[in-house]
Amino acid sequence: MDEQRAQAIANSPDMKHVTYEGTPIYIQHVDTENSTARIYPLDQPEQEQSVSVDSLEEH
Template identity: 75%
Template sequence: MDEQRAQEIAHSPDMKHVTHEGTPIYIQHVDEENGMARIFPLEQPEEEHSVPVNNLVEH
């Protein structure tokens, strides 16, 4: 996924189906300068962390 699409998903009021390494996630914030996204697994909102945007997959 590219930074622009990740940013669109993060700001969308609709829930999109996005995964990181096969795990459904929610995108909280995108740092376009560094190509990173702040995410958490849908089933574990306390497990927040940053990952490269290009590791995210939209289904």
């Protein structure tokens, strides 16, 4: 996924189907300087992590 799309999904009021390593996730924030996204699994909101935007996949 590219940074612009990740940012659009993060800012969207609608839930999009996005995964990280096969796990459905929620994008909290996109850091365009570092090309990373702050995410968490939908079923484990306490498991926040920063990952490369390139590793996110939209379905």
